Amino acid sequence: xxxxxxxxxxxxxxxxxxxxxxxxxxxxxxxxxxxxxxxxSTFLRCLNMLETPDSGKIFFEGVDIxxxxxxxxLHRQKMGMVFQHFNVFPHLSVLExxxxxxxxxxxxxxNEATEQAMELLNRVGLAEKANxxxxxxxxxxxxxxxxxxALAMEPDVMLFDEPTSALDPEMVGEVLDVIKGLVxxxxxxxxxxxxxxxxxxxxxxxxxxxxxxxxxxxxxxxxFNHPQNPRTKDFLGKVLY
Amino acid sequence: xxxxxxxxxxxxxxxxxxxxxxxxxxxxxxxxxxxxGVIFGSFxxxxxxxxxxxxxxxxxxxENNNAILKAVANFNxxxxxxxxxxxxxxxxxxxxxxxxxxxxxxxxxxxINQFNAVALALSFNSAAYVSELFRSGIQAVDKGQTEAARxxxxxxxxxxxxxxxxxxxxxxxxxxxxxxxxIIKETSMASTFFVGDLMTSYLVVRGATYLAxxxxxxxxxxxxxxxxxxxxxxxxxxxxxxxx
Ligand SMILES: Nc1ncnc2c1ncn2[C@@H]1O[C@H](COP(=O)(O)OP(=O)(O)OP(=O)(O)O)[C@@H](O)[C@H]1O
Ligand SMILES: [Mg+2]
Numbered sequence: 083x084x085x086x087x088x089x090x091x092x093x094x095x096x097x098x099x100x101x102x103x104x105x106x107x108x109x110x111x112x113x114x115x116x117x118x119x120x121x122x123s124t125f126l127r128c129l130n131m132l133e134t135p136d137s138g139k140i141f142f143e144g145v146d147i148x149x150x151x152x153x154x155x156l157h158r159q160k161m162g163m164v165f166q167h168f169n170v171f172p173h174l175s176v177l178e179x180x181x182x183x184x185x186x187x188x189x190x191x192x193n194e195a196t197e198q199a200m201e202l203l204n205r206v207g208l209a210e211k212a213n214x215x216x217x218x219x220x221x222x223x224x225x226x227x228x229x230x231x232a233l234a235m236e237p238d239v240m241l242f243d244e245p246t247s248a249l250d251p252e253m254v255g256e257v258l259d260v261i262k263g264l265v266x267x268x269x270x271x272x273x274x275x276x277x278x279x280x281x282x283x284x285x286x287x288x289x290x291x292x293x294x295x296x297x298x299x300x301x302x303x304x305x306f307n308h309p310q311n312p313r314t315k316d317f318l319g320k321v322l323y
Numbered sequence: 324x325x326x327x328x329x330x331x332x333x334x335x336x337x338x339x340x341x342x343x344x345x346x347x348x349x350x351x352x353x354x355x356x357x358x359x360g361v362i363f364g365s366f367x368x369x370x371x372x373x374x375x376x377x378x379x380x381x382x383x384x385x386e387n388n389n390a391i392l393k394a395v396a397n398f399n400x401x402x403x404x405x406x407x408x409x410x411x412x413x414x415x416x417x418x419x420x421x422x423x424x425x426x427x428x429x430x431x432x433x434x435i436n437q438f439n440a441v442a443l444a445l446s447f448n449s450a451a452y453v454s455e456l457f458r459s460g461i462q463a464v465d466k467g468q469t470e471a472a473r474x475x476x477x478x479x480x481x482x483x484x485x486x487x488x489x490x491x492x493x494x495x496x497x498x499x500x501x502x503x504x505x506i507i508k509e510t511s512m513a514s515t516f517f518v519g520d521l522m523t524s525y526l527v528v529r530g531a532t533y534l535a536x537x538x539x540x541x542x543x544x545x546x547x548x549x550x551x552x553x554x555x556x557x558x559x560x561x562x563x564x565x566x567x
Contacts, residue, residue, distance in 0.1 A: 132470055159476030173489045183475035186485055228471070235475055252437035 083108045083239060083270055084129060089138035091124055098124045099135065100294040106239065106272060113302075114274045115283035116291035119318055122274045125291065126243050129272065131159045143238065159187060162232030166244040168232070171217040176203065177212040177229055178258050180234045187235070195234070202230045206260050222253030226260050239270040248275060274320040280319055283304050290314045329537045337528045345524025346545055348438075352513060352520060353506045355442045360449030360506075361499060367450060368406045368457035370405035390474070412451035418512050420444050425516055439517045449506055453499060460488060460494035502559035504550045511546075521545060539545070 084106040091099040098121045106112055125161045127133040131147055131154050139146050147157050168218060171179050180199035184190045190198075205210045206226040211219065219227060225245055230242060242261065248253040258280050265271055265284050275281050281288055281302065288305040290298040290313075297312040309315045334341075354472065381396035428435050435443070464487050472482040514522035521542050528538045534566035 132474060153353065155473075155476050155478045161474070163474035164470075165467060168466055169465070169467035171468065171471070171486055173486075182485060183472075183477060187476045187483050208390055231471075233381055254560065 083110075083143060084272075085141040086125075086130075087141070087267045088131060089125070089128060089140070090136045091121075092136055095232075096184045098294050099128070102296060104221070104289065104296065107249055107272060108238075109268045109270055110286050111271045111284055112273065112287050112289060113285040114272065114289045115276070115281060116289055116297070117303075121245050121294045123292050126163075126241050126272060126274050128242055130158050130163055132163075133254040133302075142161070145186040155187070158236050159183075160238045162229075162235060162237035164168050164225070164228050164232060164240065164242045164245045166247050168221070168248070170219070170224050170227050172215070172217045176208060176216055176219065176227055179216050180231050183231070184234050190240045199230075199234055200263055202233055203227075205263075212241060220253065221249045222256045224248065225253075227259075229260055233264075237271070240264065242271065242275070244274050244276060246275070247307070270275045276321065278318070279304070290317065292317070324329075325536050329534055330540055333528065333532065333534055333537050333567065335533075337524075339522070340524050340527060341365065341369050341450075341541060341545060344519055344527070346549070348518070348523075349507060349510050349520040350549075352442055352445060352510045352518075353503060356445035356449045356506050356510075357499065357503045359446035360453040360502070362451030362510055363446065363450035365457055367405045367408060367454035368461070370401045371409070371454065371458060372461065373399065374532055375401045378556050390525055409451045409454055412448055417429065417444075418447055420448055421515065436549050437516055441513045441516060443517050444468055444512065445506065448501060448509075452502055452526075456498040457491075460491040461496065464490045464541060479530040496564070497557050497561040501551065501561070504553050507550055507553075514557075 086102050089099050089102040091103050103312050116122055140148050142157055174296045181195040184195040188279045285302050288302050289296055292313050376398045376399050378396050380393055384391045405513040421444045424440050428440040437553045444500045468486055510520050511522035517523055525538045
């Protein structure tokens with residue numbers, strides 16, 4: 083579904099991605115783990131071209147989206163993204179956060195979009211909050227809203243960038259449960275996370291990124307229980323205990 | 324000699340001049356300046372934030388990253404012109420700009436009278452300041468908002484209109500109100516050309532009565548009442564915006 087070929091990216095003199103070749107198959111769930119600054123977010127943000135890679139190609143559903151000829155907005159509709167800091171729209175109500183993109187981008191009729199949004203909000207337990215301001219929500223609620231907002235565009239793949247890192251510990255569970263539900267229903271997902279237990283549980287494949295390269299990857303069992311690369315061992319030793 | 328009674332007497336005799344030949348035109352000039360300042364200013368702001376790079380294509384052929392070629396490729400002429408305009412206006416005194424317009428306009432556009440020339444100068448002046456208010460108001464909106472909107476497939480225009488501007492307006496409106504207050508005070512420079520504003524009415528009354536200090540105190544109080552009231556109103560409005 084997504085394939086990256088030799089992805090390179092620098093910020094000034096700092097080389098952040100040094101040749102990433104990855105493939106995300108339909109319905110696959112991939113967790114990206116690794117030390118801070120290793121390029122995880124940058125890689126994820128390249129996947130929907132929020133960052134433009136310096137070189138390399140990204141194929142999404144067969145189209146090279148790094149090409150200047152493609153209408154990136156069209157392809158982004160098919161890739162939902164969830165951010166560490168939620169980025170809900172504070173000037174809109176909970177419901178409007180969800181209906182904005184479908185009505186503006188897809189030109190779906192308001193009542194139809196509302197109906198679909200209410201159904202989604204209901205699924206994550208936010209239906210009663212529909213008419214409240216998005217700013218009145220707790221962190222966990224904001225992140226659930228952000229997920230639903232992305233889902234309203236009916237994406238083929240979801241990209242999560244540390245969706246629980248900015249949450250109070252007691253709210254982490256409610257957000258992870260929503261993601262687990264999605265994944266169980268076959269949503270293709272790429273998840274950057276520091277929640278090792280969660281990564282172990284939901285992933286088909288775990289990718290360990292360090293220093294701008296994929297240092298190791300494999301099934302959760304391979305990476306977590308039998309890491310080969312000393313850097314993976316070192317990292318896991320630090321985060322697991 | 325200066326006396327309190329003189330102030331009262333002056334006010335009784337000349338209040339109509341202060342209000343209808345002075346304050347009225349000060350407010351009209353300020354309103355014109357802010358009105359056109361907002362219109363021109365928003366164009367300048369968007370010009371500066373635009374991404375128009377006509378020589379972008381050079382980047383593709385600039386394989387060994389030549390710094391000069393890179394600068395040319397990233398050159399945005401619209402943004403450059405807007406920036407130069409803003410810097411020139413903000414870097415030179417308003418009085419100089421007023422002189423410039425009042426001398427220049429009759430030469431190129433003889434049908435424009437001096438009052439309008441002054442109004443034009445004030446408008447061009449406030450455009451530069453307002454454009455900066457727009458720009459900083461827009462840039463103060465968290466970058467994550469743009470990213471969230473773009474990641475949903477919204478294009479640049481949709482993102483600007485539906486996500487960024489509605490949030491930026493809360494920063495911009497009070498700032499434009501404060502700009503209006505600043506302009507009210509700056510219009511006093513228009514009196515240099517005797518076009519009729521609060522400061523001009525001071526010159527008129529002083530000329531007729533030789534009571535300089537008393538006249539000054541009167542127009543000072545008028546300026547103060549107007550600016551103080553406006554700033555209180557803006558503060559109230561700002562609190563209302565923020566509580567929402
Ligand atoms: N827009 C940017 N401008 C300059 N440097 C950046 C930018 N974005 C990221 N970087 C730098 O690139 C490096 C990799 O960043 P990235 O966010 O991809 O790491 P990460 O693996 O996601 O780390 P973390 O776990 O802390 O989120 C970091 O050193 C970061 O400071
Ligand atoms: Mg990150």
